[in-house]
Amino acid sequence: MFDPLIDGLxxxxxxxxxxxLVLGVLVGLVFGAIPGLxxxxxxxxxxxxxxxxxxxxxxxxxxxxxxxxxxxxxxxAILLNTxxxxxxxxxxxxxxxxxxxxxAGAAIGxxxxxxxxxxxxxxxxxxxxxxxxxxxxLAFGPAEFFMLALLGLVAIAASTGGxxxxxxxxxxxxxxxxxxxxxxxxxxxxxxxGIEYFWDGIPLVPTLIGLFAVGEMINLSISGGTVARTRELxxxxxxxxxxxxxxxxxxxxxxxxxxxxxxxxxIPGVGGTVAGFLAYTTAMQASKDPESFGKGNIVGVIAPEAxxxxxxGGALLPxxxxxxxxxxxxxxxxxLLILHGLEPGPLLLIEHEATIxxxxxxxxxxCIIATVIGLLFTRWLSLITMVDVHVLVPVVVAIAFMGSYAxxxxxxxxxxxxxFGVVGYLMIRFRYPRVTLVIALVLGELAERSFHQxxxxxxxxxxxxxxxxxxxGIFVLIIGALMLPAARFMLVRRRRAAAAxxxxx
Amino acid sequence: MxxxxxxxxxxxxxxGAVTFLALGYQLxxxxxxxxxxxxxxxxxxxxxxxxxxxxxAAGRWIAALLSGSASGAPDxxxxxxxxxxxxxxxxxxxxxxxxxxxxxxxTPVYVFAYMxxxxxxxxxxxxxxxxxATAFLWIAFELLLEYEIYRGLLFSDL
Numbered sequence: 113m114f115d116p117l118i119d120g121l122x123x124x125x126x127x128x129x130x131x132x133l134v135l136g137v138l139v140g141l142v143f144g145a146i147p148g149l150x151x152x153x154x155x156x157x158x159x160x161x162x163x164x165x166x167x168x169x170x171x172x173x174x175x176x177x178x179x180x181x182x183x184x185x186x187x188x189a190i191l192l193n194t195x196x197x198x199x200x201x202x203x204x205x206x207x208x209x210x211x212x213x214x215x216a217g218a219a220i221g222x223x224x225x226x227x228x229x230x231x232x233x234x235x236x237x238x239x240x241x242x243x244x245x246x247x248x249x250l251a252f253g254p255a256e257f258f259m260l261a262l263l264g265l266v267a268i269a270a271s272t273g274g275x276x277x278x279x280x281x282x283x284x285x286x287x288x289x290x291x292x293x294x295x296x297x298x299x300x301x302x303x304x305x306g307i308e309y310f311w312d313g314i315p316l317v318p319t320l321i322g323l324f325a326v327g328e329m330i331n332l333s334i335s336g337g338t339v340a341r342t343r344e345l346x347x348x349x350x351x352x353x354x355x356x357x358x359x360x361x362x363x364x365x366x367x368x369x370x371x372x373x374x375x376x377x378x379i380p381g382v383g384g385t386v387a388g389f390l391a392y393t394t395a396m397q398a399s400k401d402p403e404s405f406g407k408g409n410i411v412g413v414i415a416p417e418a419x420x421x422x423x424x425g426g427a428l429l430p431x432x433x434x435x436x437x438x439x440x441x442x443x444x445x446x447x448l449l450i451l452h453g454l455e456p457g458p459l460l461l462i463e464h465e466a467t468i469x470x471x472x473x474x475x476x477x478x479c480i481i482a483t484v485i486g487l488l489f490t491r492w493l494s495l496i497t498m499v500d501v502h503v504l505v506p507v508v509v510a511i512a513f514m515g516s517y518a519x520x521x522x523x524x525x526x527x528x529x530x531x532f533g534v535v536g537y538l539m540i541r542f543r544y545p546r547v548t549l550v551i552a553l554v555l556g557e558l559a560e561r562s563f564h565q566x567x568x569x570x571x572x573x574x575x576x577x578x579x580x581x582x583x584x585g586i587f588v589l590i591i592g593a594l595m596l597p598a599a600r601f602m603l604v605r606r607r608r609a610a611a612a613x614x615x616x617x
Numbered sequence: 618m619x620x621x622x623x624x625x626x627x628x629x630x631x632x633g634a635v636t637f638l639a640l641g642y643q644l645x646x647x648x649x650x651x652x653x654x655x656x657x658x659x660x661x662x663x664x665x666x667x668x669x670x671x672x673x674a675a676g677r678w679i680a681a682l683l684s685g686s687a688s689g690a691p692d693x694x695x696x697x698x699x700x701x702x703x704x705x706x707x708x709x710x711x712x713x714x715x716x717x718x719x720x721x722x723x724t725p726v727y728v729f730a731y732m733x734x735x736x737x738x739x740x741x742x743x744x745x746x747x748x749x750a751t752a753f754l755w756i757a758f759e760l761l762l763e764y765e766i767y768r769g770l771l772f773s774d775l
Binding site (some may be wrong): 161164274276280281284287295298303330333334500505506509510511513518523526533534542559560563564567597601 | 623630634637640644645646647648650651652655658659662663665666669679680681682683684696700701704705707708709711712715716724727728731732735736737742746747751757758762763764765766767
C-alpha cells in the first residue's frame with residue numbers, strides 16, 4: 113500500500129514537480145479568489161501548458177490547483193463577503209462578521225488550517241479506499257458501466273438546483289456532441305457534414321475552455337464593473353495563529369466535516385457546496401451555543417472549511433476508478449488525464465498507480481502550501497477581485513484561445529473554443545447547466561461502447577441491464593435520482609401547507 | 618424573463634432535437650442505435666420543457682415537479698440584447714483576428730481595442746495590458762514551452 117505512495121512522493125519532490133505544484137497553488141489561489149472563475153476554468157486554461165510535461169508534473173500542477181482553489185475562495189468570502197467559489201459560500205456566515213469585528217486574521221487562519229487538515233483527511237480516506245475500490249471495479253462489466261454513466265448524468269442533473277429538466281436536456285446535447293466523428297461500431301463517420309476537422313470528434317479541451325473560461329468571460333463582460341461587488345477592504349489581517357489553534361482545539365468539528373466532505377464528494381453532482389452547508393448546520397446543531405452562529409463564531413468558519421478540500425479526495429474516486437466525473441472540475445481533470453494517455457477506468461489504478469499517487473501527494477502538499485501562501489498574501493489575493501472585468505476579460509480570452517490552439521496546433525480548435533464560449537454563455541443565460549453537457553460529452557463514448565458490448569452479450573436483449581445484481585442496483589439508484597426533484601417539491605409543498613395551517617391556528 | 622422568450626428558446630432546442638433524431642435515422646446499421654435512443658429521449662424532454670414554460674396548469678406542474686422547486690425559477694438579472702451581441706462580437710473579432718493575423722498581431726490589437734472601445738479604459742493602461750498579455754503568451758508558449766505560435770493566414774509564409 114505504501115510503496116506506490118512513496119514513489120509518488122519521490123516524483124513530486126523532484127524540483128520540476130515542486131515547481132509545478134507551487135505554480136498550481138498560486139494559480140488556484142488567484143482563480144479561487146475570483147468569483148466565476150474557480151478550479152474548472154483554471155484547470156481548463158492550464159491543460160495546454162502541460163502538453164509537453166511528464167504526467168506526474170501535470171498531476172502536480174492539477175493537484176496544486178485543486179488543493180488551493182477553495183482556500184482562495186474562502187479568503188474573499190471572509191474579507192469581502194464574496195465567496196470566490198460556491199463551496200466557500202457557507203464560510204461567509206461567520207467569516208465576514210468576524211472580519212467586521214476585526215478578527216479577519218483569526219478567521220482566515222482557521223479557514224486555512226481547517227481546509228488543510230480536511231484535505232489531508234480526505235486524501236488519507238482516498239488512499240485507504242483505493243485497494244478496496246480495485247477489487248470492486250473489477251466486478252463491473254459493460255452493463256454496469258453503461259448504467260453507471262447514466263447514473264452520473266442523472267445524479268448531476270438532479271443536483272442542479274431547480275434546473276433538473278434542462279440539466280437532462282443539456283446532458284442529451286452533450287451525448288449528441290459525443291456522437292460526432294468516426295464511429296468504431298459502424299465503421300463510418302457520424303454528424304461530420306463533410307468537415308474533415310470533425311472526423312476525430314468534438315475536441316474535449318477546447319470545448320471545455322470555451323464553455324467555462326470564454327463563457328464566463330462573456331458573462332462578466334456583460335455584467336461589467338469589478339468582480340467583487342464591494343469596495344471595502346480596510347480591515348487589518350492579523351492574528352492568524354489564533355485561528356490555527358482554534359482549529360486544532362475543535363478537532364471533532366474538523367474530523368466530522370472532513371469525513372462528510374469525502375463521502376459527499378464521492379457522490380456525483382452533490383459537491384462541495386452541499387458538504388459545506390451540511391457541515392455548518394451539523395456544527396450549529398451540535399453546538400452548546402447555536403445562537404452565536406452567524407455572528408462571528410469561529411466554529412462557523414472551521415465547520416464548512418473542513419469538507420471544502422476533503423471533498424476532492426472523495427470526488428477523485430469515481431473519476432479515477434470508473435471514469436465517471438462527479439463535477440465540472442473533475443470532468444476537466446478527466447480531460448487532462450486523457451491528454452496524458454491515462455485512460456480513467458479499472459486499469460488506471462493498477463497500471464499507473466505511482467502517477468495517481470503523485471496526484472494524491474500533490475493534493476496533500478498543496479493543501480498545506482496553499483494555507484501558508486494564502487496567509488502570506490491574503491491582502492493581495494483580495495485585491496485581485498477589485499480588478500475591473502474589462503481588463504480581465506480580453507486577457508483571459510486571449511490566453512484561452514492560445515491554449516486551445518497550442519494543444520494540437522489546429523486553428524479549428526480556436527473556432528470551437530469561440531463557438532462554445534457563446535454556447536456556454538447562452539447556457540448560463542437560459543439556465544441550461546453546463547456541467548451535465550460536459551459530463552455527457554466525456555461519458556458519451558464510454559456509454560455507447562458499453563451499451564453495444566452489453567447488448568452483444570445477450571444477442572440484442574435488454575435483459576442484461578436488469579438481471580445482473582450491480583447493474584440492477586445502479587438502475588434503482590437512477591430511478592431514485594429521477595424521482596428526487598419531484599420528492600423535493602412534494603416535501604417543500606407539504607412543509608408550506610403545514611406552516612400555513614400552523615399560522616392560521 | 619418573459620415567458621414568450623423562454624418558450625421560444627425551448628421550442629428552438631426542441632427543433633434541434635427533432636433535427637438530430639431525423640439525422641440519426643439516416644445513419645447506417647448499428648451506428649444509429651444509441652443516437653436514435655438519445656434523440657427520442659431528447660425530443661421527449663424538450664416537449665416537456667416547452668409545456669413547462671407555458672402559463673398553464675400542466676406547465677406549472679411539470680415545472681415544479683421537474684425542478685424540485687415550489688416557487689419556480691428565480692428572478693434573473695436583466696441583460697440587454699445589444700450588450701450581449703456586443704460581447705459576442707468581441708469574442709468573434711478576437712477569433713477572426715487570430716485566424717487572419719495570428720496570435721502575435723491579433724492579441725495586442727484585440728486587448729487594446731476591447732479595453733479602449735468596450736471598457737472605456739485609459740489608452741496607456743490599455744496599451745500596457747495589451748503588451749503585457751502578448752509578452753506573456755510569447756514567453757510562456759513560444760519561449761518556455763517551445764510551441765510554434767500560429768502566425769495567421771496573412772503571415773504564415775513569412
